Amino acid sequence: MTRRQECFAYGRAPCDGGAAAEIVTVAETRKGADQPSHGAQPQGGPRDSSLKIAIVDESPIRAAILEDGLREAGFVHVEHITETHNLLARVYAIDPDVILIDLESPSRDMLEQMFQMSRVVKRPVAMFVDQSDSASIQAAVDAGVSAYIVDGLKKERITSILDLCISRFNAFSRLQTELDRAKDALDERKVIDRAKGVLMKAKKFSEEEAYALMRKTAMNENKKIVEIAQSVLTAAELFK
């Protein structure tokens, strides 16, 4: 159990606003195989563009990516619900045909309450994923998303929406992984540069000599250069 996971699931507050929590979860739910990320087309003619779609996602970036994708595919009524506070009231106000929700949102349980009110609500909402289509259930859960639709809506009519949703969620998780890697690489560069500075000052080395020494040490000790650089910085701190 990493600290970041704890932070994510237990206290939303410290993670809000930062992409860190989302990165962890999306990366966790992501599984292997890259899937083609585009190509979902609306099917079933112009009627589908009238479908009202609500997106419940605490990551504003991912929600924007998904919203863009849906609009490109011709869906014009797309709304992102940001507040968890009055989730059900917002859902009733929008009166969506389809709700797409991020699986890492604890608010999902709030939506479930709607099933229990089916007799008194004008437009009952039901879970899309039924047993008949386990491949798409798997794909959706792997991507970290779930969908609810108005009872009675033909499943085929929202297949394209769900496919698009899955591909955008996967695209987002790839993006985040790349960003993570880029950020780690950047951090590594900084550590190495600072360590070079320490060596240059302490041993009157040139930049190349400083780097060469760390590189050689790393090879001898079977470690990464960044680890050696970190040791140099730690040692320099101790000798201060």
Add this chain to the structure above:
Amino acid sequence: MNKLRIGYIPLVDAAALVVAVDCGFAAKESIDVELVREVSWSNVRDKLNIGLFDAAHLLSPVAIASSLGIGHVRVPIIAPFNLGLNGNAITVSPKLYAGLLGLADGNLADPIVSARALARLVEERQSRNAEPLTFGMTFPFSNHNYQLRFWMAAGGIDPDEDVRLVVLPPPYMVESLASGHVDGFCVGAPWNSVAVDSGVGRILHFGSEIMARASEKVLAVREPWANENPATLSALIRALAAASGFIADPNNLQAVSTAIAKRIGVNAELVARSLSGGLKIAPDGTVRTDSRYMMIGGDGASRPDPVQAAWLYAQMVRWGQVGLSEELLDLSQAVFRPDLYDEALGVAPAPDAVEPSDRIGTFIGSGFDAADVASYLSAWRTKRPGRPRLSVVR
């Protein structure tokens, strides 16, 4: 080693799973368990349903609802181990508490006194067209929902008409109480204690004061999985039984609390309070103690009791979530599998709990009779028939 993925929600009553894994009881049975933390009961249920989890820490009523196919697709789930009895509490805002205090005709620690006071308050608010009081609970199929309803209805309140009941994820409860979004809630540990410690709530009742024995969380597995993996399931049951025995021994309180606190991310003292049943109930430091507050391992708590399943089914019927039929009652009871528990542990069927005599022990009303749910429920029929029985949140 058999590898298992088990989903759980970070709550104190996941204790048996946490201790089984982190204190070596699972390894002793040669099973390698990966505990996967989840953020919603819907996720736990779905991931169990589609096979991403081999087993799960699940609300007992969800296991039954899933097997009956209500509220969701039908997936036969069985519960061969009871992770815990009780453990919830009803917490109210200081403002609501003061309101109840002013209308109480006795000691508010008595649930019938508090329920009647609440009914008077509701009536008073209706007379001046005030917004209905709002209470949070964790899931439509949960003891939290049923305990709140049972308590309110005992005072003459129609929970579907007179108040609002809203689902809130446990981590949101305290904040919602502080902001006035809800006036009270029923939730599991440690969230009631968190509310008391942060000065925004006061524990009014332990769930165990509403009903003495209520199956709260079970170990849930898909029935086909259980049939295909009998040896692994037996090993898991043994590991959980050993862990539960360890938890039930007060000498291990500190070790157990530390392990659970580490997993769920709160301080160990808070966990120890829940496990020992001595909870601070008010910001002024008042402590209430009930050995039944949360029962794990001791007093036959681990063995699934089909009477408990029948009781939960009766609550679903009472509140309009499902119809009443002998077949559904039988299906519900068949979810709880004491036979698998006995077989795994190699023990003779345990005698039924002797106390309370109906094995539920509600604070008011006649004893529960699993053989005659219809008569039992007719005693509770609301005075105002023909209404929608479920709450609408607008």
